[in-house]
Amino acid sequence: EVQLVESGGGLVQPGGSLRLSCAASGFSFDTFWMTWVRQAPGKGLEWVANIKHDGSEKYYVASVKGRFTISRDNAKNSLYVQMNSLRAEDTAVYYCARDRGRGYDLWGRGTLVTVSS
Amino acid sequence: EIVVTQSPATLSLSPGERATLSCRASQNVNSSLAWYQQKPGQAPRLLIYGASNRATGIPARFSGSGSGTDFTLTISSLEPEDFVVYYCQQRSVWPPTFGQGTKLEI
Numbered sequence: 001e002v003q004l005v006e007s008g009g010g011l012v013q014p015g016g017s018l019r020l021s022c023a024a025s026g027f028s029f030d031t032f033w034m035t036w037v038r039q040a041p042g043k044g045l046e047w048v049a050n051i052k053h054d055g056s057e058k059y060y061v062a063s064v065k066g067r068f069t070i071s072r073d074n075a076k077n078s079l080y081v082q083m084n085s086l087r088a089e090d091t092a093v094y095y096c097a098r099d100r101g102r103g104y105d106l107w108g109r110g111t112l113v114t115v116s117s
Numbered sequence: 118e119i120v121v122t123q124s125p126a127t128l129s130l131s132p133g134e135r136a137t138l139s140c141r142a143s144q145n146v147n148s149s150l151a152w153y154q155q156k157p158g159q160a161p162r163l164l165i166y167g168a169s170n171r172a173t174g175i176p177a178r179f180s181g182s183g184s185g186t187d188f189t190l191t192i193s194s195l196e197p198e199d200f201v202v203y204y205c206q207q208r209s210v211w212p213p214t215f216g217q218g219t220k221l222e223i
Contacts, residue, residue: 045215103151107160
C-alpha cells in the first residue's frame with residue numbers, strides 16, 4: 001500500500017526538542033522531494049521544510065530556520081525533522097507529504113506536537 | 118514572500134448548486150498553483166495542480182482555471198461530501214505559500 005505514516009509527536013516544554021519521523025511505503029521514496037507541512041489548531045496550512053530526493057538540498061520557512069533540521073534516510077524509506085528550541089507557536093499537527101513537483105499528492109495522517117509548560 | 122488570499126472565507130450553498138472559489142496571489146505565479154481539499158480530522162488531498170489539471174481520482178465536477186495572479190476552483194454541482202475546506206497554494210516562488218482557506222458550508 002502506498003502510504004506515509006508520521007510518528008514522534010507529543011507534549012514538550014518550551015525550549016525543548018522533538019524528532020518527528022515519517023515512514024514511507026509502496027513507492028520509490030528515493031525519487032521524490034519530500035515536505036513537512038504543519039497546521040496549528042483551527043488554522044490553515046503552513047509549509048515548513050522540504051528536502052531533495054538525495055538529501056543534497058534542503059529549504060526551510062523563515063520561522064523555523066536554525067531551529068529545525070530536515071533529513072532523510074533513503075535506505076530506511078524515512079523522512080525526519082529534528083525540532084529544537086520549540087516555541088508555543090510551533091504547536092501544530094505536522095504532516096509529511098510527497099512532492100510530485102506539481103503538488104503534494106500523498107500525505108500522512110499527521111502527528112500532533114504540543115509545546116506547553 | 119508571495120501572499121495568497123482566498124475568498125470568500127466562507128461560502129454557503131446547497132447541494133446541487135455551483136460553487137466558485139477564488140484565490141489571488143500577490144505576484145505573478147504563472148500556472149504554478151494547486152488546490153487541496155481538507156475534510157475534518159483528515160490530511161489535505163490534492164485536487165488540482167498546474168492551475169487546471171485534475172489530480173488522479175478527482176471527480177470531473179472539480180475544475181480549476183486562471184493564471185498569473187487570479188485563480189478559480191469551480192465545483193459544478195455540489196455533493197454533500199464537498200462541504201469542507203479548500204486551500205490553494207502557489208508553488209512558483211519560494212517559499213511555497215498557502216491561502217487561508219475557504220470553508221464551504223451547507
